[in-house]
Amino acid sequence: MKLTAITLILSLSLSAFAAEIQKTPKLGKVSMDEMKSSVCPIDSSAQGYYLFEKGATSFVYRNTTIREGDPGSDKGFQMVFKNHKRVKILDKAASDLGNFEISLYNKGLNKEKIASIKGITYNLENGKIIKTKLDTKQIIYEEKTDHITLVKIAMPDVKAGSVVEIEYELVSDFLFNIQEWYFQREVPVLYSEYWVGIPEYFHYKPSTYGYYRIHHNTKTAARTLKFTYMYRTEGNVTESRRHEYEERYQEKITTYFANHVPAFKKERFLKASKNYLTRMTFELEGTRFPNSPYKSYSNSWSDVSKELLEHERFGRALNRDNFIGNDADLIKASATNEIEMVQKALEYVQSKMKWNGSYSFLSDRHLKQAWEAGHGNSADINLILVSLLKSMDIQAFPVVLSTQGNGILPLSHASITDLNYVIAMVELEDQNILMDATDPLSAIDLLPERCLNGKGHIIDANRFGEISLETPNSFTTFTQVTLKMNEDGTFEGLAKQENSGYAAMAKRKRYTSEDDSLSVIEKLEKEYPGIKIKRQTFTNLEIPHQSLIDSLELTITGHTDRLGQVVAFSPLLAFKTYENPLKLDNREYPIEFSYPRRHMVISSIEIPEGYEIESIPESIRVAMEDQSMQLTFSVALNGNTIQTYSDFRINRLLFLPAEYKGVKDTYAYLLNKHSEKVVLKKIN
Template sequence: MKTCFLLLSVLLLLVTIPQQVDAQKEPKTGKVDIQNLEATQCPTDSNAHAYFIFDYGKADFDYMAKNVRTNEAGSSQTGFQLHFNRHFRIKILDNEGFDYANIEIPLYQGDKDDELSQLKAYTYNLENGKVVKDKLSNKDVMTEETSEHWNTVKFALPNVKAGSIIEVDYTIRTTHFFNLRTWYFQRDIPILNSDFTAIIPEYFHYNKTLRGYYPVKFDQDNRQQKLTINVHQQARGRLVDEARYTSSFNYTEHIYHYTADSIPAFPKEKFLRTEENYISKVEFELEYVKFPQEPIHYVTSTWANVDKDLTDNQYFGKQLNSAGYIRDAAEELKQSGVEGMQMLDLAFEYIKRHVAWNGTRSKYINATLNKAFKEGSGNCADVNLNLVRLLRELGFKSYPVVLSTQDNGIIHPSHPSISSFNYVVAMVLSNGKAYLMDATDRDAEINLLPIRCLNDKGRIIGDVQDKWINLMNYQPFTMTSSILMMMDSTATISGQANMNLKGYGAYEFRKAIRKYDSPADFIKAMDDKNKLQDVDGIKVKGLDTLYHNLNLTYKFTDNELSSNPGDMLYFNPVVIPYFENNPFKLDKREYPVEFDHPYHIQQVQTYRLPANYQLQEAPKSVKMVLPNNEAQFVFQVQNLGGNLIVSSSLNINKSVFLPSEYESLKKFFQMMIDKQHELVVLKHI
């Protein structure tokens, strides 16, 4: 009897009867107000091309097996499900808003896949004073595998026009309780009303984090809920008689309600790694599950546990214990006779050539390191864990470093979580220095990671004292350019340019040049105002040679720099400024300015003036410096024996500028750009 009582107690703890909770009145799906269809402008933003009329969401838990047979183990396996419902309407104001009628719904794929259910979607139009409704057809809904653990349901709403309203209502059912989805109060178009409710049984404890700069109202309430279960106890020989039980008891349900009204579109501007770090949203992270008379099951605990979980994982740390498959490669490299950094370079380039990246980001390998190595391709973990394994075989102290890429958001050290990481690179410790490597990128160098990896800090998995490593500021973007120009009496300018780049300057220019059919096309693309004509004599050195500077030289004529009214000649002495326009447009920026790396840019332009002209007026030299030398711009003009020398240098020495520093940075850039647009005036003699 004691056994039956314990069985019943456990089953009772896993059962809930859901009760509908409406925090506020939600519009009924399938019917819209004609006033919204008649609207021609967003009430809160006259420049918007589309806006959310409302965006409602609710997450709650339901227990699926309300009748349990004690001899069916599977019946207790189908217990709690997390249901996430979203219901929204978007007003499409003009043709530029049509893209918002293309809907994507991500679904997690694991031991049990997320399930999309109750999908309803409509387009509403006003025709001859009447509302016309078009329903989404099931045949227009498709599912696409978008990454290792995610599929995406995609569809486009039918018959969308300027003035349409689209409506989408769906529910996602999942047993992945860690995946209580983030709710976004702010998106890239305005939202008139956003409302989200999470209803969570006391057994599940989530860390809840509000982020962003837009204010969100929050209310919390508790209520008693009733658990009910029908148990059919099957007879088991002489020890257990057949019996039926119906039992119930109360438990606490926590209700978290969030609302926000008249939310502006997230203001997009350059030099932001991802809006995920700053957009207004609420995140839920499952910390632990605790049932009465059961021990706590921690899902998120400490960073030490994260390290141990990765070290013990068969798709991560355990793969590094076997090296037989890669010993031949190590012996081949040893035959070169080199040591130290030269051997490190050889091993790095060897993995680049032998294991190609398939474009998938993951902290876990796909199958085994041996398989990826033999097949010659894999995800980023396959590539870089093979590099770690090879480096260890060569005698280096090498460790994997897990990180979050820029578009995945920043890691929060106070919230230990394996799921925050989506990428892995390799590291070597030698003579007290750390060397980071990513063999997925042909242009990456030692301590020059791909831009996607430059996102604050990564975590070292292994026996080291300092577990966090800075991913930033290892190498700056360095560019030095010189241009020698001849100016004739007709104001035509011909010149020869020499551009030398290293660090991230060489890295970014290598990638940019390869995107074009020829270096000439690349140079013309750099010239935003199409001032340069007849570009020829192009030479590129170091395009495919890493650890060396990239050098670009070319000749050109210029028809737009100068004008020649009467006896005066005017020209802009800065041919191709690195910043043509101010990248900072907002009156106020509520999130930081994030540069991927420091900038060191020097430009020298020498003009040989025509003999029949003399210098009448030139821009004045200037030096601008932000506090603590965080940024510096120097502009100098010299007239030396008929040669006009215009030199400028820009140094940005800090990666992150806070919102409080935005105004001074914006003015700094504007003054720099204004100075580079000042004219030189020559007078005919």
């Protein structure tokens, strides 16, 4: 009992120590202990880790001398963000930890810019620490969009054992969002700190995400601004005068910090790490300056809709639909009903326009120019589709959204800055049909997976509101195998694979990206170990809204185990499940499926004469209590034919972290059943 109490006191003491704000070394002062470190203190499997990362956001009034008649002399507050980080690289495979990227935003006369940047790579050579400084001339500035520039930094001389350090300062004219801060990375972080000082005039709403605890300390400090106002007086003599005054205000200072933050270990069935990494964001709710009323900056989606409808490269672009010409009339005349008209319009835009890979909800140029050029970003293409449908008297609307990789749209507020994509929607009677013409393999209500991300928002003067981006389609595979077993333990026969919904879309993408049929066959033979394809034929390969059927004539080897007169094999042979996609012992974030899944296999194997069945796997049916995951598996003998049926279904899209073990165990059960073997015994 005493030992337990002492352990508890020690644990509490360590926790209290861990929650203290830490001092970190200045740029250029690296220790020998940091250089000699060969393992991360909190994760022995890590290939690299952050020794620390510190950030600070402050508000600075750059121009305190204001000149009458010169509006540019009074820019007001600017935001200054400083970042200092130091990273240890333990393995060559983690060398990309020495690459950094900074995003700069610009709009009109306002912009963000890098005020200073320094970087050093440290290496230990012959017991001495060798420093290699970052050459700022090697920094790449890449214009990602009209408004975003990416600053790409590759630290020099990075290798296993290196410590890399970077420090930069960013100055921003934009006050609507304080720089967000990530306490968690995909490698461990020993210490992370974010200092934020906000003048009393600004009211921000902080939001936290993720599962790791963030500590904070808050205090206030008195600040003073000294202004000089320069003006001219007119009279008998024109004179220049100056007036000086002081403005006193309170600054709220909060230091957010966390230490020993574990790595965010990504696993399958996750839409975006960003949604669950431990991080903080700050949204400007309003301002109250001296002698001025409170001004709210909180937007509704109605406000966003109005702004976009008035935007030159969104709503106004849609109103210029005279470039469509006779195309709309020709498509309309060739269709027998509205749904066929919609299908033909989608296919027509897909055939005429090539996506340049750029995500945007705003067009790059006039839609007529994009149409004539035959290529454009996602907004160019899908706004053209909306325009074409409208010209055909179809009720069509643009729907703005955030793609999976961009993160889920915030639930608490409307945010135009979190949008990065637009698709087309058609309203036919009570049915809403969603489409994306950027992908030639998509179809009506078969959006690319990147678009399946929570809710989108309809943008129209009379018809706005949110709409679910969940798909009515599933990822469905049905494999039917008819084989004959030979005396030497090989199998030959036919296999027919029918893929529908997202399974067909994925397979078409694989097949159409190949240069010749041989490479497709080689990939299939690698996917299903032991098969050798003699002949392959497709049905509906180039019809995205139909199921894709892949018919194979094949032989299968290497799937039987022999011991004397006994032969054993899995009755699903090469078409069994080979691995559990879930590897982690615990998962602190949900399992997210983009669509329902169903994988069905029916196998019929004729065994040669002279063999009898000694044992077959037990038939079972298991399911979660709410039927969200189901497995039906049966093996039966019909004369000299072994018939096997496997049907695995996932009917729910979201499983909470507490359900992780149940989902993982269900996959393990599927794997085990597919691994169980039929045992045959030779009788003559």
